[in-house]
Amino acid sequence: MRFLHAHIYGFGKWLNKKIELHEHGITCIVGENESGKSTFQTFISFVLFGLPPKEREFYRPKTSGTLGGELFVRLETGETATIQRIDGQQNGAAMCTLSSGEEKDEQWLKQQLQGMTAELFASTFQFTTKDLYTFEHVQLDELSEVLLNTSVAGATLVHQVEKKLAKHMDELFKPRASVLVINKQLSLMESLQKQLQEHAHMTEEYQELTEKIAACKKDLQSVQKQLATAKKNTISWEQVETALPFIQQYERAEEDYNAFQPIFLTVEDIEMLETYEQEKKEAVSHASFIQQNIDRYTDELNTCTIEPAEIITEGKVFLQEKDKWAYYERVIDELDREKEQLHNHVQTKMSPYIQAVSVDDLRMIELPPFIDKKWRTMAREAESLEVSRQRATEILKEASKNIQSTEEQLSNAHNSMLTEEEYRKLKDVLYADDQVKYRYMQKQSMIDQEQQHKKNTHAHYKQGKKVFAGLSGLAIVFVIIAWFSNIPWFYHGAILSAVVGWMQWYFKRKDYMNYEQKVNPPSETSDEVLDETERAHLQEKIDQHNRSMEGIDFLNERREEFQQLYTQRESELQHVLQAEEKVNKQIEEELFTYPFLDKIELPYWEEIGLVLRDVQSLRLQEEDISEQLLNMKHARNDLEQKIRAYAQNLDENHAHESIPMLLAHIDEYIHDDVKNRERMENLSHEQQEALERHKQQSKKIDHISNEINAIFQRAEVQTREEFQRKYETYIDQQENVHQMNQAKEQLIAIFTPTTWNAYVHQDIDAHTVQYEQSSWSQKVSSYEKELEDIRSSLATSQAAMNHLERKDSRSYSEQMHTFEREQEVLQQLAKDWATYQVAYSTLQQTKQTFMRKHVQSLFEKATEHFSYITNKRYKTIHTDLHKGEMTVIDDTNIPFSPIELSKGTRDQLYIAIRLAMGQHTQEKMPFPFIFDDSFVHFDANRTERMIQLMLRVSMEQQVIVFTCKNEIEEIIQLHTKDNEVSWVRIQ
C-alpha cells in the first residue's frame, strides 16, 4: 500500500490540509519542531488503525469539531482507494472507496492491513529518534539479544515484552529463592501442614475417648445389673422375714386339711339345693293360680253372643251411604236457590223493555248469533253517512265561493296591464339610451390611454433634447482637444457626437409631434340621453306590467284547482246519498222481521240485542237446573225407602223416626256387635296363653325335682337328712381351706401371685432369714460404690470429649480451611506463573522457529545495508541462534561483538537490521518507510551515508522523511534530482 496524498479535515493543529506524497520516491516533509510533523504521522496511524478515545480527544481540533480526514492510497493490485475516517461517523469506523466507486468498510481495511496494528506498523516501518534512543539505552549484555529480536519484529518491542514476562515470573517464583511470592507461599504451606499434623492427635484422642466412654457405659450397665440383683435379693429376704408367720400358718392348715376324707360336696351344692327347694315351692303355687284363670276364661266365653254376619254387612252398607243422603239434601237445596236466582235475574234484565217485548215472547223469537253486532253496524253506518252528507254539502258551498272570488281578481289584473304596443315603445326607448351610454364609456377609456402615451413620448422628447445637449457639449470638447492636440480622431469624435446627439433629438421630437397631431379631445355626451328619474319611471312601468302578467297566470291556475275540487265533492255527495238509501232499506227489513224494534230507536237496537241474547241464555240454564233437581229428588227417595225397610227389620219401634236418626241406630247396633266379637277373641287368646304358662310351670317343677335328685346323688345320700349331716362335716373341712387361703393372700401381698409359694415347705427359719439379709445388704453397698466410680470416670471422659467437640474440633476445622485456602492461593499463583511461563516460552520458541526460517535472507540484507552505511568498513553480520549471540566482521576479518562497536556503529547496525526486517515484511506488505529525524544525532559522515541508503531504498519503496534539519534537506537535495523528491514545507 502506497500513500498518494492525504486530506486532513481536522487533526490537532491541522485543519483542511492537503499533502501530496511522492509515490515512487521520497517525500520530504520539512518543518520546525512543533510544526505538526508528528501530528501528521499520528494522522496516518489514525486513518489506518483508529485511535483510543483519550488520544482522539487530544488531537481534536480546537476550532473545528470535525476530527478526521482521508488518505488516498494505491493498493497492491494497482487500484487506488480512499480511506476516510471521521470521529463520530459510522462509530469511528473507516469508510473506504475504491477507484471503481465501490464502497468498503472497516473489515475490508483490516483485511488489507492483514491484522497489522499501529504498534506493529510503527515498529516495522517507522524510524524515529525515540526508537533509536530506546535502543541506545538497552543493557550492553543484552545487545545481541535485542538486535536478534529486532530482526524478528522490528524495534525493541519483542525484547521489552520478553523482559516484562521474565520480570513477572521472577517476582513470583524461582526454584532456589525464598522471598518470592510463590516460594513464600510454599513455606507458609509447609508451616500449616505441620500445624495440621500436630492437630492430628486430636482425632486419636477423640477416638480413645470414644472407646473409653463406650467401655464405661458397658461397665456401668453391668454393675447396674448386679446392683439391681443384689437390691432385689435384699428386698426378697426382707419380704421373707415379714412372710414367715404366714408361711407357717399355711403349712399347718394344709396339714389339717389333708387329714380329712374327701367329701364331694361344695358350698354351691347346698346353696343350689336350697334354691331349688324354694323355686319348686313357688312354681307349684304359680301353676295353681294359672289353672284358676283358665277356668274363669272358659266361663266368660260361654256368656258372649253375636249377630249373623250378613245383617251386619248390610248395615255397614247403609252406614257408608250416610254421606250420600247428606249430599242429596245439600244439592237439592242449592239447585232450588240457583233456579230462583236465575228467574229473578231474567225479570230484572227484561224490565226496561217489557213494553216492547215480554219474557214469554222471547220463546217465539229466534235471535241469530251476532244480531247485536249487525244492528250496531247499521246504526253506526247510518250515523256516519249523515255526517258525510252534511260535510260534503258545506265543502261544495265553500268551493263555489272561491271560484267566484278568483274570477273577480282575474278581471282586476287584466284591467291594470299595458297594451302590447305601449310595452314595445317603452323597451325601445330604454335600449337606445343604453347604446349611447356604452359608446361614451369606450371613447373615454381610449382618450385616457392616449393621454398616457403622449406623456411618455413627451418625456422621451425631453430626454432626446438632453442627450443632444450632452453630445453637443462633448463634440465641443473634442473640437477643443483636437484644436489643441491636433489629433484628427478627436474631430471625428466631435462630428460623431454631434450627429448622434442631433439624431436623438430629431427622432424623439418627430415621434412626439406625430402623436400630438393624432390625439383629439373626447366628444361631449349626447343630449338625447335620459336622466335617472325618467329612466326609473319607465323601468317601473315595465316591471309592473311584467308582475301583472305573472299574477294572471297564477290566478288562472287557482281557478282551475277550485273547479276540480268542486266537481270532486259533488261526486262524493252523490255516493253518500246512495249509501243512505241502502242502509234505510236494511232497517226496513229488520223492522219487518222484529216488529218490537219499531218501538225502539235505532241507536238502542244493539243494546236490546245484547240483553235478549243474555236472557235467552239464562232461561236455558234455568231449565237445565230444573231437570237436575228432579233427578236428585228421585234418588233421595229410593235411598230413604231402603233405610227405613232395614231399620224396621232391626226394631219396629223405629218405623217413624227420621232418616238421620235411623242411621244413628244402625251405627250403634253395628258398633255393639263389633265390640262383642273383639272381647271373645281376647278371652280365647288369654285362655290359650294361660294354658301355655301352666304347661311351662309343670315342666319347671319336673326339672327342679330332677336337679334336687342329682345333688343327692353327687352327695351320695338318699334323703334330705343324710345330706344335712354330710354338709356339716364339709363345713369343718372348709375352715382349714379358709385358713390356707388367708395365709396365701398375705403371702401374695408380700411376694407376687406367681412367687408366693417359693418359700413354703423350704424349712426356712428366722436365723437363715437374718443371715441372707445381712449378706445381700453388703453386696448392694459394694456395687453402689463401684457404680459411683464408673460414673465419675464417664463424666470426666464425656467432659473431655465435649471440650474437644466444642473447641478443638472448631480450631482443627478452621486450620483445615486455612490450609485449603492458602493451598488455593498457591494454586492461583502457580496459574499466574504458568501463564507468564507459557507466554514467555512460546515467544522464545516462536522466535527460534522464525529465525531458523528467515535468518539467512534477513541478515544478508542487513549485512548489505550495514556494509553500505559503514562505507564497507564491516562486511558481515554473523548470528549464532543457539547461543543467542551476534558478531560483526570487519574488512580485515576481525570479529566484533556489538558491545565492542562504537555507539554510532551500533546505531548503524540496529538501523541496518531494522531496515532489513522492514524490507522482509514489505515483500508481502509494501508499506512506505517513515524516517522522522532518525539520524539527528549522527555525525555528518554517518548522516550522509544513512541518507544515501535511504535514497537507495526509495528506488524500490516509498519513503517519507520528516526533518527539521537544513543539512539533511541539503544532503537530500545534493543527492537527488528534482523529480525524485517531493517537498512539503510546513510552518
Added chain:
Amino acid sequence: MNKRISFIHAADIHMDSPFKGLTHIPEEIIEDVQASTFTAFDQLVRTAIAKQVDFVLLVGDVFDHALHSLKAQVHVRNACETLQKHGIDVFMSFGNHDYLKGAPFQLTYPDNVYIFQSEEVTYFPFIKQGETYAHIYGFSYENQAVTTNKALEYEKVAAEVPFHIAMLHGNANQQTDHEPYAPFNIGDLLRKPFDYWALGHVHTQSILHENPWIVYPGNIQGRHRRETGAKGCYYVEMQGKETSLEFIPLHSIAFENIEIDAQDIETIEEFEIEIKKQMEQLTDVQTPIMVHITCEHVHASFMDLYEQGYVQECIDILNHTYAHMPVWKYMYKLRIESHHSLESDVHIEDHFFTELTTAWDDLPVESMLEPLFNHPQARKFLHPLTKEEQGTITKRAREELTRALMKK
C-alpha cells in the same frame, strides 16, 4: 382412609465446606460464609419442625470432606437430637464427598437416625403409630467413586407398604458439570416401581419426572459462582396416589454473577457507575450476597486501568460500603475477558507475528511448567493442572502476549 406421610428431601449439604476461591476476603465476611452451610442446615431443621414432618432424607454429601470434620459431625448429631425431640426421623446416606472409608471415625447418632452403612442397596422401614408407612431405600458410597449404575440394584420390598422412597446419590443422564458417579438414566428409574426417587449429587434443583417423582433438590447453600440463586430443599407430602412438593429456600448467603460490558468504559468513574447500577439490580434482599464480576470485551485502555490497580481499588471502596450494610453484599472476584479474537491476528505471510499466531496449537504446556510443578516442595501442595486448566492458561498467555506485543 389413605395413609399420609410428609418429609423433607435435601441433599449435598456439604457441611463445613472450606469455600475455595474466596481468598482475600475480610474476616467478618469469611466467617459468615464459612458458617453458611451450618446456618442453612439449622434452617432445614427449623423447617422440618415447623412443618411437623415425619422424617428427613439427606441424600449424600452431607459432609464436604471425606474426613467428616468433627465440627460438622457434632453439628449434625446435635441437629438430629433436636429432631428426635420432635419425633422426626432422619435417613442419611453418604456420597462421593463423604464416602464411608474416608472417615476415620463416625459419631454415635441418636436412635432416630438411620444411616445406610454400605454400598449395597438396602431399606429401612418408617413406622408410624405401630404401622409401617414407608420403606426408605438407599446406599452409601464406600469409596469416592461409584461407577456402576446403582439404580438397577433397587428392588421394591413388601408391596403392601403404602410408600416406597428411594434415595440415590448419582449423576442423571451424564451431566457433564458433575462427576459421573453412580450414573443412571431416567428410564432406569421409571422401570422401578418406586413412588419417589430422592436424588442427590447434582447441585441444581430440578424435577426430572412427575408420578413417579424424580427430584434433585440441589444443595442447600451455594458455594461458588456456578451455584447462584435460591438453594434449599423440597417439602413433600404423600397421601394415597397424591404427592405434592414445595421448594423451600434455606440458603443463608446467595451467590450471584454480574457481567459488565467494558467495551464503552473508558474511565474508572464509568466503571464505578456501571458496577453500582448492576449491584442495585441484585434482587435478593433477604440474605447477604457474594458477587462475582466478569468484565467482558475489555479493551487496551480498560486494561491499563486494571493493571494500574484502579479497577480493584474501586471495587475495594465499594465493597467497604456494601459490606457494612444491614444485609451485606460483597464482590469477591473480578474476572477480565479480553476483546481479542483470533480473526484479528496478524496474517502477513512470513511475519513473526503470523508465526506466533500459529504457535499455540499443541503446546507442550506440561514440560513448560515443570520448573514449578515438578519442584520438590511445590508438588506436595500443587494439584497437577487438568487439560481444561492448561487450555485456560494457554488462552490467558496468548491474550497476555498479544496485548503486550500488539496493544490489542
